[in-house]
Amino acid sequence: xxxxxxxxxxxxxxxxxxxxxxxxxxxxxxxxxxxxxxxxxxxxxxxxxxxxxxxxxxxxxxxxxxxxxxxxxxxxxxxxxxxxxxxxxxxxxxxxxxxxxxxxxxxxxxxxxxxxxxxxxxxxxxxxxxxxxxxxxxxxxxxxxxxxxxx
Amino acid sequence: xxxxxxxxxxxxxxxxxxxxxxxxxxxxxxxxxxxxxxxxxxxxxxxxxxxxxxxxxxxxxxxxxxxxxxxxxxxxxxxxxxxxxxxxxxxxxxxxxxxxxxxxxxxxxxxxxxxxxxxxxxxxxxxxxxxxxxxxxxxxxxxxxxxxxxx
DNA sequence: TCGTTATTAAATATTATTCGCAATAATACA
DNA sequence: TGTATTATTGCGAATAATATTTAATAACGA
Ligand SMILES: [Mn+2]
Ligand SMILES: [Mn+2]
Ligand SMILES: [Zn+2]
Ligand SMILES: [Zn+2]
Numbered sequence: 001x002x003x004x005x006x007x008x009x010x011x012x013x014x015x016x017x018x019x020x021x022x023x024x025x026x027x028x029x030x031x032x033x034x035x036x037x038x039x040x041x042x043x044x045x046x047x048x049x050x051x052x053x054x055x056x057x058x059x060x061x062x063x064x065x066x067x068x069x070x071x072x073x074x075x076x077x078x079x080x081x082x083x084x085x086x087x088x089x090x091x092x093x094x095x096x097x098x099x100x101x102x103x104x105x106x107x108x109x110x111x112x113x114x115x116x117x118x119x120x121x122x123x124x125x126x127x128x129x130x131x132x133x134x135x136x137x138x139x140x141x142x143x144x145x146x147x148x149x150x151x
Numbered sequence: 152x153x154x155x156x157x158x159x160x161x162x163x164x165x166x167x168x169x170x171x172x173x174x175x176x177x178x179x180x181x182x183x184x185x186x187x188x189x190x191x192x193x194x195x196x197x198x199x200x201x202x203x204x205x206x207x208x209x210x211x212x213x214x215x216x217x218x219x220x221x222x223x224x225x226x227x228x229x230x231x232x233x234x235x236x237x238x239x240x241x242x243x244x245x246x247x248x249x250x251x252x253x254x255x256x257x258x259x260x261x262x263x264x265x266x267x268x269x270x271x272x273x274x275x276x277x278x279x280x281x282x283x284x285x286x287x288x289x290x291x292x293x294x295x296x297x298x299x300x301x302x
Numbered sequence: 303t304c305g306t307t308a309t310t311a312a313a314t315a316t317t318a319t320t321c322g323c324a325a326t327a328a329t330a331c332a
Numbered sequence: 333t334g335t336a337t338t339a340t341t342g343c344g345a346a347t348a349a350t351a352t353t354t355a356a357t358a359a360c361g362a
Contacts, residue, residue, distance in 0.1 A: 019308060019359045042349080057311045062350060069289075070253055076289075078229050082319080083349060099273055102221055102282060110273050114265060119288045122250055122261050128290035131253060135286045137270045138220075138227075139279035170328050170339060193318080208342045213319060233350080234318060 003090070004028055004073070012071065023056045027064050031074060031088040037109055039077055039085035072131040080105045089132055092116065097134060101141035154241070155179055155224070163222065174207045178215050182225060182239040188260055190228060190236035223282040231256045240283055243267065248285060252292035 004012070009028060010020040030045065040048065042061050049056050065086050068074040077085045079100055095116050099108040112135070119133030155163070160179060161171040181196065191199065193212050200207050216237050219225040228236045230251055246267050250259040263286070270284030 014360080017308085021309065021359075023310075055311095059312075059351085060310060063309085066350095099277060099279060101279065108277055112269055112273075115269065115286060118263055118265065119286065122263075123288055123290045126250060126259055127293040128250060128252065128288070129296055130288065130290050132289040133286065134289075135266065135270065135284065137274055137279070137281065138283040138285075139274045139281045142278040145280055165329080168339085172328075172340065174341075206342095210320080210343075211341060214340085217319095 003088075004032065012073075018067075023060050024064055024068075026054055026056065027061065028068065028073065031086065034088065039079060039087045039107070041080075041083045041085050043083070045086070070131070075132050075134060077134070078136065079107050095133075097136070099137040099139060101144055102138050103140055103144040106141045106144075154239075155183065163224075169218075174211050175215055175219075177205055177207065178212065179219065179224065182237065185239065190230060190238045190258070192231075192234045192236050194234070196237075221282070226283050226285065228285070229287065230258050246284075248287070250288040250290060252295055253289050254291055254295040257292045257295075 006020070006025055009025065013020050013024070026049070027045070030048065031040070034040065042058065042065055045065070046056070046058050046061050049061075065074060065076075065084075069076040069086065072089055074086045075089045077087065077098065079085045079098065092113070095113075096109045096111045097115060099110060100106070115135050116133055120130055123130040123133075157171070157176055160176065164171050164175070177200070178196070181199065182191070185191065193209065193216055196216070197207070197209050197212050200212075216225060216227075216235075220227040220237065223240055225237045226240045228238065228249065230236045230249065243264070246264075247260045247262045248266060250261060251257070266286050267284055271281055274281040274284075
């Protein structure tokens with residue numbers, strides 16, 4: 001399950017002229033141990049770390065999340081109005097997608113192997129190097145449908 | 152092509168206790184006439200309208216974009232860091248997806264009928280009312296691959 | 303072990319988006 | 333067709349997520 005060890009993360013970083021820091025290691029650790037279906041915002045990650053006694057500045061958290069998303073280690077998700085959420089980017093058997101209620105932000109994860117295949121094929125066709133591939137279904141959940149009208 | 156006339160937009164709005172205003176009509180008009188492959192941010196739409204002599208406040212633009220996205224008339228896309236883009240939400244034959252370079256934001260549109268089917272099926276299965284279904288492929292384009300390292 | 307330089311924490315800046323409000327105008331209905 | 337109701341607008345101000353600047357620190361390669 002745990003794709004990156006300290007050593008492999010270091011290699012991945014050093015390859016690009018970057019450095020392995022305790023902060024980066026800790027943050028990746030958190031995402032690797034996060035329960036399935038959980039997603040964290042920068043703020044939430046900050047709070048979680050504080051709770052564990054880890055003192056990592058919010059700036060560093062923002063920088064690290066962005067860096068790791070661009071490396072393909074994390075997925076950057078738009079699951080709520082106003083801020084991003086992150087989760088570990090897992091390959092094939094764990095790869096999944098999101099069904100989202102635009103009113104209450106209820107999120108359901110689902111798997112579908114076809115989508116990743118389509119995405120990989122398309123990226124390859126255009127010569128892009130694939131980082132992530134995410135289907136987001138914007139919809140209205142059953143309970144929000146019942147609670148009619150109000151936006 | 153033009154899915155909504157003034158009359159049908161009015162009906163759609165009034166059904167929910169909302170009103171048809173010249174501003175809403177104008178904004179939907181712009182998106183319906185937008186060239187294939189073009190996406191607009193709130194700011195860009197504002198500038199475009201100004202250029203045409205239409206004076207619609209930025210507040211109204213933000214409100215309208217959000218409203219229409221939640222109605223399913225527009226698609227809200229995350230194609231760049233920091234701000235959203237919008238396009239008209241077209242059904243089946245025009246429905247498409249995006250391949251995006253996370254470094255330079257180069258965007259390629261592509262079609263795939265399977266994805267919409269998967270999305271519809273999943274939404275139905277969970278009792279959600281589908282608004283939009285978008286596959287976003289995060290990747291690195293060929294020229295950014297060549298321009299190595301720099302983030 | 304040392305020098306170089308990427309990274310950090312903290313404070314500050316930026317900027318997309320929202321909100322409060324008073325004025326206006328779309329709609330329902332008499 | 334006129335009137336009352338209230339959703340919507342434009343403006344300015346507020347908010348909040350994220351970026352940036354800086355000096356101090358600490359990884360890394362030699
Ligand atoms: Mn997920
Ligand atoms: Mn598009
Ligand atoms: Zn809901
Ligand atoms: Zn690029």
